[in-house]
Amino acid sequence: MRQELTLRGNQALLTRANPLSKFAAVVFMTVVLALSIDWVSASVALACELLLFPLAGLTLTLLWQRGWPLILAAAVGGWSTSILAPDSGRILLDVGIWSMSEGSLELGMGFMLRGLAIALPAVLLMSCTDPTDLADALAQKARLSHRFVLGTLAAMRLVGLMAEEWQTIGMARRARGVGSRGTPLQRVKATLGQSFGLLVQAIRRASRLAVTMEARGFGGGDRTWARESTYSRLDVWVLAGGSLMAMAAVGAAVFAGTWSFVGG
Amino acid sequence: MPAASDGGASSPTRPAAVTARGWGWRHAGRSRPAVHALDLDIRPGERVLLLGPSGAGKSTLLHALAGVLGDVNDDGEAGDSDESGSLLIDGGAPRERRGRAGLMQQDPETQVVLSRLGDDVAFGAENLAVPRDAIWARVHEALDDVGLSHLPLDHPTSALSGGQKQRLALAGILAMRPGLILLDEPTANLDPAGVLEVRDAVGRCLDKTGATLVVVEHRVSVWKDLVDRIVVLQPGSASDPAVLLDGPPDRVLAEARDMLAAAGVWVPGFVPATRNRASDGSGDLLLAAEELAVSRERPRRRRFKSIPPVPVQHGISAQVRAGQALTITGPNGAGKSTFALTLAGLLAPVGGSVSATVDLSQGAGIDPYTWKADQLIARIGTVFQEPEHQFVTGNVLDELMFGPRHLGRGEERVDELLERLRLTELVDANPYTLSGGEKRRLSVATVLAAHPQVLVLDEPTFGQDANTWAELASFLSELLDDGTAVVSVTHDVEFSAALGGTELRLGTTEAVAS
Numbered sequence: 001m002r003q004e005l006t007l008r009g010n011q012a013l014l015t016r017a018n019p020l021s022k023f024a025a026v027v028f029m030t031v032v033l034a035l036s037i038d039w040v041s042a043s044v045a046l047a048c049e050l051l052l053f054p055l056a057g058l059t060l061t062l063l064w065q066r067g068w069p070l071i072l073a074a075a076v077g078g079w080s081t082s083i084l085a086p087d088s089g090r091i092l093l094d095v096g097i098w099s100m101s102e103g104s105l106e107l108g109m110g111f112m113l114r115g116l117a118i119a120l121p122a123v124l125l126m127s128c129t130d131p132t133d134l135a136d137a138l139a140q141k142a143r144l145s146h147r148f149v150l151g152t153l154a155a156m157r158l159v160g161l162m163a164e165e166w167q168t169i170g171m172a173r174r175a176r177g178v179g180s181r182g183t184p185l186q187r188v189k190a191t192l193g194q195s196f197g198l199l200v201q202a203i204r205r206a207s208r209l210a211v212t213m214e215a216r217g218f219g220g221g222d223r224t225w226a227r228e229s230t231y232s233r234l235d236v237w238v239l240a241g242g243s244l245m246a247m248a249a250v251g252a253a254v255f256a257g258t259w260s261f262v263g264g
Numbered sequence: 265m266p267a268a269s270d271g272g273a274s275s276p277t278r279p280a281a282v283t284a285r286g287w288g289w290r291h292a293g294r295s296r297p298a299v300h301a302l303d304l305d306i307r308p309g310e311r312v313l314l315l316g317p318s319g320a321g322k323s324t325l326l327h328a329l330a331g332v333l334g335d336v337n338d339d340g341e342a343g344d345s346d347e348s349g350s351l352l353i354d355g356g357a358p359r360e361r362r363g364r365a366g367l368m369q370q371d372p373e374t375q376v377v378l379s380r381l382g383d384d385v386a387f388g389a390e391n392l393a394v395p396r397d398a399i400w401a402r403v404h405e406a407l408d409d410v411g412l413s414h415l416p417l418d419h420p421t422s423a424l425s426g427g428q429k430q431r432l433a434l435a436g437i438l439a440m441r442p443g444l445i446l447l448d449e450p451t452a453n454l455d456p457a458g459v460l461e462v463r464d465a466v467g468r469c470l471d472k473t474g475a476t477l478v479v480v481e482h483r484v485s486v487w488k489d490l491v492d493r494i495v496v497l498q499p500g501s502a503s504d505p506a507v508l509l510d511g512p513p514d515r516v517l518a519e520a521r522d523m524l525a526a527a528g529v530w531v532p533g534f535v536p537a538t539r540n541r542a543s544d545g546s547g548d549l550l551l552a553a554e555e556l557a558v559s560r561e562r563p564r565r566r567r568f569k570s571i572p573p574v575p576v577q578h579g580i581s582a583q584v585r586a587g588q589a590l591t592i593t594g595p596n597g598a599g600k601s602t603f604a605l606t607l608a609g610l611l612a613p614v615g616g617s618v619s620a621t622v623d624l625s626q627g628a629g630i631d632p633y634t635w636k637a638d639q640l641i642a643r644i645g646t647v648f649q650e651p652e653h654q655f656v657t658g659n660v661l662d663e664l665m666f667g668p669r670h671l672g673r674g675e676e677r678v679d680e681l682l683e684r685l686r687l688t689e690l691v692d693a694n695p696y697t698l699s700g701g702e703k704r705r706l707s708v709a710t711v712l713a714a715h716p717q718v719l720v721l722d723e724p725t726f727g728q729d730a731n732t733w734a735e736l737a738s739f740l741s742e743l744l745d746d747g748t749a750v751v752s753v754t755h756d757v758e759f760s761a762a763l764g765g766t767e768l769r770l771g772t773t774e775a776v777a778s
Binding site: 193 | 327330331332362363365366367369371373374375376377378379380382383386387388389390391392393394395396399400403422433436437440560605608610611636637638640641645646647648650652653654655656666667670671696710711714
């Protein structure tokens with residue numbers, strides 16, 4: 001139940017790359033895909049991303065567990081685009097105000113594929129990046145304030161605890177007669193009260209954690225880093241791979257003549 | 265350049281000296297000072313147990329020595345606090361002596377900063393700008409000292425037990441090479457095995473480093489043999505000195521045994537007197553668990569099928585009878601609380617059944633989990649380990665009225681409970697601002713206000729002083745004699761002895777061990 005902020009035995013190649021280079025590669029892909037709405041560039045990018053799964057230690061089951069809201073959103077977006085977009089070409093389906101034509105279906109498919117292609121790199125990044133390593137890279141390489149980065153990292157650990165606490169507070173309040181079952185209004189009220197209880201506990205925990213961190217000398221000036229965030233040859237490959245995939249997607253779309261620049 | 269010069273892994277610890285001269289502290293927003301005119305000298309390497317009633321300012325002193333007092337109070341508010349006199353570590357202000365003192369607090373969850381074992385130990389040393397190679401040498405040494413070196417450095421800290429978390433916190437403190445170790449009720453939230461684990465680790469580390477120790481804890485027997493001095497504080501005032509007693513453990517305990525016991529301190533070999541049971545309580549059957557399997561997790565859905573969670577404990581059968589005490593014991597992770605919550609109708613059984621007899625259900629159905637919240641509280645009352653989880657209003661009186669009002673009942677029992685649990689003076693107070701003992705008494709009273717026939721308590725005596733303990737045990741024995749069934753999850757042998765009844769001991773299962 002409690003989420004662990006570690007990679008749980010993921011030994012895949014990409015876990016060893018620096019989080020910042022992985023992040024840069026993700027940005028390349030996302031920016032390029034945001035520039036056009038056609039299905040060729042999106043499918044090429046998506047295919048490349050699927051090939052990366054083993055390198056990131058990701059499986060389809062894990063993908064669904066971690067990324068199902070994104071996948072659902074892409075599917076819903078694609079569906080609504082295909083029935084609501086202006087029709088062109090042969091009409092495939094016509095139910096009252098909803099109609100689907102060859103043109104709108106193509107647009108819808110493009111929309112869905114693009115949604116997936118944009119969402120997947122982020123899921124890939126998270127599945128092969130340990131939050132602690134990301135924090136190290138952000139503070140040591142990107143030179144973000146270590147107070148901010150480490151504070152956020154420590155706070156994230158409390159989020160998992162809060163999920164457990166939410167359940168406990170829910171039971172504790174039921175034991176006081178506050179029902180979480182009943183009319184919708186009663187449920188909303190119960191949820192609000194439970195949220196307040198959780199908020200109080202979260203603030204208490206957070207201030208105790210802040211005392212712990214301060215007592216360990218946190219918040220002073222210079223600090224050293226037990227784990228050095230380094231770049232290696234692998235990071236060159238990650239950056240090159242990211243740019244190549246982005247270029248392949250654009251190249252294929254231009255070659256196929258489907259490239260349509262969003263701004264133009 | 266304090267950190268750079270003692271960066272080596274093998275550099276010896278220099279024990280710290282503490283000097284207080286007329287030191288006082290008033291928290292922001294409070295009219296009375298938490299500590300007033302304290303004079304105290306602690307020599308380097310001394311080991312001091314700090315005792316005193318709640319409100320004597322023990323934690324305030326520890327926080328001040330750790331250099332973390334002043335910015336925010338416990339509610340996270342910044343404010344204008346007030347300091348007088350001087351409090352020095354090695355002749356300097358604690359705030360300017362970063363890393364000279366290390367502090368461990370009560371709640372194990374908030375003593376862990378990072379997600380991986382090794383990183384967490386390294387955190388303090390990093391903040392003191394210790395060079396990288398020296399940090400890892402210190403991490404290995406510290407983990408070895410606290411007995412956690414068998415775990416890999418990337419072991420997830422969330423998978424540690426409470427006692428292990430506190431030992432990890434100690435390792436994190438040791439890696440800073442502090443001359444002063446401050447422990448603020450380090451074992452109050454731990455089971456008996458965890459208490460000894462932490463105490464022994466502290467003892468080993470002190471023997472090795474020779475650091476000065478100041479520990480606050482009201483279970484004297486745990487620390488008595490480890491410390492060489494007991495200092496008893498009392499709430500500060502203009503006429504009385506802050507230090508009431510000061511001397512070697514045996515002398516202080518001999519001189520002030522009765523006085524300390526009266527103040528609620530757990531002096532060794534002292535079990536507070538409690539009311540004896542008047543009846544043997546062999547009453548009617550109210551609630552029965554049969555072959556029960558329990559888990560806190562809900563069934564997961566996969567491919568349109570519902571997959572039940574792996575139970576933490578299974579095959580539990582138990583009977584709850586009117587006027588009878590049932591004590592649930594067993595090691596950590598055996599699913600004691602989970603079982604109690606399932607029995608109390610708050611968690612759905614994973615396997616087996618919980619059934620209420622007609623005497624208890626009175627038309628509400630057999631399975632307590634299916635009861636509505638107001639049906640539940642009038643039949644089974646549950647007191648959680650953390651009282652704050654159950655507070656739903658803004659003052660003590662509303663808190664007590666909440667149940668009866670919900671049930672559309674009169675409030676005659678409320679006055680009786682207020683009186684009996686000494687809450688009458690506090691009716692207007694905000695529940696969150698009460699002391700630990702007051703919160704415990706209030707949480708018991710609020711649940712009883714709905715007049716349940718079965719009362720379920722989860723570790724009701726954890727961290728309680730001897731006075732609250734005795735009151736609670738006596739009060740529950742009265743309830744039992746009046747025919748209420750009392751089910752308690754507890755590690756506290758004296759407490760179960762005071763209530764009598766039967767014991768249900770849960771062992772560990774394979775699901776827990778794996």
